[in-house]
Amino acid sequence: MIQNALTAIIPILPGQLTALTNYLQLIGTDVENNPHVRFRQTPSTHFARWVILNDPSAPRLYFSACYDGTLQDYIGELTMNLGAGMEPIWLCCQGYPPRAAQDPVKFAEFLKPYCQEPDIFLIAFPGLSAQEIIRNQAFREQLDDHLDTLPRNPATPLTPVTVPVPPAKSIGTILMDLFWPLATWLINLLVGIRPGAPAQNTVVTTKNDLLAAEDKVVQNQMTIVSPVKKGIWPGLLLRFFLWLGSKTDKPAPDGKLSGLSTIHFARWVRIDDGKNLLFESNYDGSWENYIDDFGDHAATAMNAVWGISVGFPKGGCLDIEAFKDGIRRYQHPAQFFYSAYPTQTVRNIATDRRLRQNPDSASFKSGALG
Amino acid sequence: MTTKNPAIHAADVQGIIISGYGHLFFSSYLFLTVQDAKNARQWLAAIVDEITTADRKKGAAVADKKPDHAVNLAFTAAGLSAFGLPADSLQTFSQEFQEGMTEISRSHRLGDNGASSPQNWEFGGVTAAGLPRDAIHVLLILQAATQPELDALRDRHLSQAASHGVNLVLPESGHRLPGQKEHFGFRDGIAEPGIEGSPKAPGDEELPIKAGEFILGYPNSYGNLPPTPVVSGALDIHKVLSPVTHPAADQAGLLDFGRNGSYLVFRKLHQDVAAFRQFFHKRFPAPDAAALMMAKAVGRWPSGAPLALAPDRDDPKVSELPKSNHFGYASDPHGYGCPLGAHVRRSNPRDSLGDNAAESLTNVNRHRIIRRGVSYGDPLPAGQMEDDQQPRGLLFICINADIKRQFEFLQQTWINNPKFDGLYNDPDPLIGDNLEPGDKKRDCNFTVPRQPIRTRIKELPRFVTVKGGHYFFLPSLAALRFLAAL
Numbered sequence A: 001m002i003q004n005a006l007t008a009i010i011p012i013l014p015g016q017l018t019a020l021t022n023y024l025q026l027i028g029t030d031v032e033n034n035p036h037v038r039f040r041q042t043p044s045t046h047f048a049r050w051v052i053l054n055d056p057s058a059p060r061l062y063f064s065a066c067y068d069g070t071l072q073d074y075i076g077e078l079t080m081n082l083g084a085g086m087e088p089i090w091l092c093c094q095g096y097p098p099r100a101a102q103d104p105v106k107f108a109e110f111l112k113p114y115c116q117e118p119d120i121f122l123i124a125f126p127g128l129s130a131q132e133i134i135r136n137q138a139f140r141e142q143l144d145d146h147l148d149t150l151p152r153n154p155a156t157p158l159t160p161v162t163v164p165v166p167p168a169k170s171i172g173t174i175l176m177d178l179f180w181p182l183a184t185w186l187i188n189l190l191v192g193i194r195p196g197a198p199a200q201n202t203v204v205t206t207k208n209d210l211l212a213a214e215d216k217v218v219q220n221q222m223t224i225v226s227p228v229k230k231g232i233w234p235g236l237l238l239r240f241f242l243w244l245g246s247k248t249d250k251p252a253p254d255g256k257l258s259g260l261s262t263i264h265f266a267r268w269v270r271i272d273d274g275k276n277l278l279f280e281s282n283y284d285g286s287w288e289n290y291i292d293d294f295g296d297h298a299a300t301a302m303n304a305v306w307g308i309s310v311g312f313p314k315g316g317c318l319d320i321e322a323f324k325d326g327i328r329r330y331q332h333p334a335q336f337f338y339s340a341y342p343t344q345t346v347r348n349i350a351t352d353r354r355l356r357q358n359p360d361s362a363s364f365k366s367g368a369l370g
Numbered sequence B: 001m002t003t004k005n006p007a008i009h010a011a012d013v014q015g016i017i018i019s020g021y022g023h024l025f026f027s028s029y030l031f032l033t034v035q036d037a038k039n040a041r042q043w044l045a046a047i048v049d050e051i052t053t054a055d056r057k058k059g060a061a062v063a064d065k066k067p068d069h070a071v072n073l074a075f076t077a078a079g080l081s082a083f084g085l086p087a088d089s090l091q092t093f094s095q096e097f098q099e100g101m102t103e104i105s106r107s108h109r110l111g112d113n114g115a116s117s118p119q120n121w122e123f124g125g126v127t128a129a130g131l132p133r134d135a136i137h138v139l140l141i142l143q144a145a146t147q148p149e150l151d152a153l154r155d156r157h158l159s160q161a162a163s164h165g166v167n168l169v170l171p172e173s174g175h176r177l178p179g180q181k182e183h184f185g186f187r188d189g190i191a192e193p194g195i196e197g198s199p200k201a202p203g204d205e206e207l208p209i210k211a212g213e214f215i216l217g218y219p220n221s222y223g224n225l226p227p228t229p230v231v232s233g234a235l236d237i238h239k240v241l242s243p244v245t246h247p248a249a250d251q252a253g254l255l256d257f258g259r260n261g262s263y264l265v266f267r268k269l270h271q272d273v274a275a276f277r278q279f280f281h282k283r284f285p286a287p288d289a290a291a292l293m294m295a296k297a298v299g300r301w302p303s304g305a306p307l308a309l310a311p312d313r314d315d316p317k318v319s320e321l322p323k324s325n326h327f328g329y330a331s332d333p334h335g336y337g338c339p340l341g342a343h344v345r346r347s348n349p350r351d352s353l354g355d356n357a358a359e360s361l362t363n364v365n366r367h368r369i370i371r372r373g374v375s376y377g378d379p380l381p382a383g384q385m386e387d388d389q390q391p392r393g394l395l396f397i398c399i400n401a402d403i404k405r406q407f408e409f410l411q412q413t414w415i416n417n418p419k420f421d422g423l424y425n426d427p428d429p430l431i432g433d434n435l436e437p438g439d440k441k442r443d444c445n446f447t448v449p450r451q452p453i454r455t456r457i458k459e460l461p462r463f464v465t466v467k468g469g470h471y472f473f474l475p476s477l478a479a480l481r482f483l484a485a486l
Helices: A017-028 A071-090 A104-114 A130-149 A171-191 A208-213 A232-248 A289-298 A299-306 A320-330 A346-357 A362-365 B037-050 B077-082 B095-099 B104-108 B147-162 B273-283 B289-298 B343-347 B357-363 B405-416 B478-486
Strands: A002-013 A044-051 A062-067 A120-123 A220-225 A262-270 A276-284 A335-339 B026-032 B069-075 B123-125 B136-142 B166-175 B229-232 B255-258 B260-271 B373-376 B392-402 B447-449 B455-457 B464-474
Touching: A002 A071, A002 A104, A002 A120, A002 A130, A002 A276, A017 A044, A017 A335, A044 A130, A044 A220, A044 A262, A044 A276, A044 B166, A062 A071, A062 A262, A062 A276, A071 A208, A071 B455, A120 A232, A130 A346, A171 A232, A171 A299, A208 B104, A220 A320, A232 A262, A232 A299, A262 A346, A262 B136, A276 A289, A276 A299, A289 A299, A289 A320, A289 B357, A289 B405, A299 B136, A320 A346, A320 B464, B026 B077, B037 B069, B037 B147, B037 B166, B037 B478, B069 B077, B069 B147, B077 B464, B095 B392, B136 B147, B147 B166, B166 B373, B166 B447, B255 B464, B273 B289, B289 B343, B289 B447, B343 B405, B392 B464
Parallel strands: B123 B464
Antiparallel strands: A002 A062, A044 A062, A044 A335, A120 A262, A220 A276, A262 A276, B026 B136, B026 B166, B069 B136, B069 B464, B229 B255, B260 B392, B260 B464, B373 B392, B447 B455
16 A cells, blocks of 8 residues: 655635644644644554645645545545544635535545645655554564563673675666666756855854744654756756656665655645745654755755755755855745654664564674564 | 865864863853943953964974964853944854843753753752853953962952953862863763864864864865855954855855854753662662673773673773774664764764764764763762762763754764664663653653663763853854954
8 A cells, every 4th residue: 555645735815824723732732632623533544744835925735645545435434533623724825715625525635626636645665564663663663571581591692693684686786777877967957056166254043933833753854945047948847857866766774765765755746836835744854964964965866856946056955055145035834743653763763664574684693682 | 065174273262172181181151241342342442362272283393283272262142232333244053153042942952851940050050049041241261280270270260351341250179180171980082073174283083074074174074065144344443353154145245253252052961860770770780781781881991891782791992092083883773882872873873873873974074073061060989879969970061063063963863762773662771761760650761772682771871961051152252352352
């Protein structure tokens, strides 16, 4: 069963922004235990968020979820379990018929015009359901507790003598290594980025509401809406790069995406008829680390996709301070952010799955267990 | 990306950036407050020529003369303002410097919670009995070879400052412990990055890191010039500052206040040595077991020998530089020798992050700091398990060009991150924000990998408590002269 992405951007009714903000704050400060909206009652949800895109002229609500199965089934799950609790949210939105959130057909009809398919949807573990991740975690925790009770043999040498052999490079990797510098050069040329252009003198400035919404659970939420440069050429180029990304960016068996082992799910969506680019990520650990990872491991891809956004640094994302400042400028804090497995990193999920599938595996013996 | 690496302008760089002055065993950290800007600027003008610079050749026949004492000077944001630096210039300093160490989300990221939270600090905090943050304007760092020499230096500087209305609000004293150890009993200060182009004679440092990681005005590990604070050209009446080298148009007419300066982080860290000893001896009563587990937690033996090279027992053959700093972790990805969660492995993961050792080194070198800390307080006598209630710990000082990308990153993403390198619930066992009395239940483990199965040490207590701290800027000599002439 593959995971899917729900992406909906809905205009907020005039005068309703405060009411909506207050309600999202109410449920968002206690995501697990608030009496109104408990995503834990929807077993298919991996991650969900509500974000107010606060364009002063026309504020909009972004609702997103990463879920298992079909949209139809998921809408059913949402309406059945969260319908009443979500009502105050949707009542603030344009085109919402009261009580539709408790009726799967009406709710689907309401959402549909606002929904968009991502141009790229990245999944660290395709087919691994939220409930399976949670079961694997419980299995590993039991195993860990059991191991604590076993006697240790002091005669066992502490350090094993086996030295790991690095895996041989595949033909694909070798070809990629050869091809990549050329591709990087070409991409930067097309986007108009000059790696090596002098860095700007930037004071990275982060608004407090962004910081306040971060580092609550192991994962963090990132929602960025950046304006795409005007004109036919940037639009075409962006579509091409997103298409290329959707064809080539596949996860490694250990959940690594684009060389980063910190992304659970991410998506790129051209919105507003291609005028803006939405990026959403559900990632592990600190914001600083995540953005540094972009520069360290995925600079070319970032330059390709974001290089077409207004204000992107001339030197590309390795003008790291200007890059960070731009991201912070276009980033919106989530008022509500739910994670089905708030203590599990991508690497934890990978280890747990390996352990459950094969408890005798090397990782188990090695003590990779926490 | 700038490829050329200009030579460091040593005579303009404060000496503490390039040297810890290991031969100067006694240090004084004088926190000063300014009453009147004009008066304070006169004081600055009077002492600026006494500041120890990185120029090691000055006035000496030998190429690398070590100074017989050292004087360095750093400012908080409030301090620069008190000297008359205009607000629009202050806004060009990094956000973390402007806001200070105690901004609430920053405390969260640094792990300054519970007993370590700023409302419990002796200085630099926000409320309560301690010395408030904004009363600290200047940090005067004095170092000397003997205590009497230091005392004389300190008295002279204090009376000189006081005569200009620059008054002492807090003195801290530090000293080096025998054998270059810190209070837990481990040799400290081994892994220090070298600075590319440093005027200091090459020692046992690692391969040098780009100067721009530690000094503004030089290319950093991204090949960029680090962001630098600027001032309006009209303020520089004596023409001591140079134009901003970042070429963007909005920098036209601005002068580079930051060039040859750096940011300095100061934290007073109390070490609960008795708790550290008690914990490991209680959990591992077998002979030698506690010593082994303590070494596993640190990642080094008390001698300094790294577990990566001496996994099972201390080895004097690898306890001295350069050997004690010449190793990686890539050959031990599971951490059988040095555990993944060990203090030194997570504070400098070297070649071990990800599958590519060379890439790991490049990326890790974007988050290094230069440590200039010293111990305070007398050691707890060897073998003593009971606490004597005496203050002791580390006056942690680090130097970095970008506090958020270096010090704060290290603290948040490596030290306190229980998920570091694929772990589950393991903050740094030595200095992490582990359990305090009265904490609600959470997992704070330390995992020692071993075959056939690992040892998991649960419910680690917090051994190190933050007692105070502040972010400072360490200006160049030119910037000091500029400030003095404002």
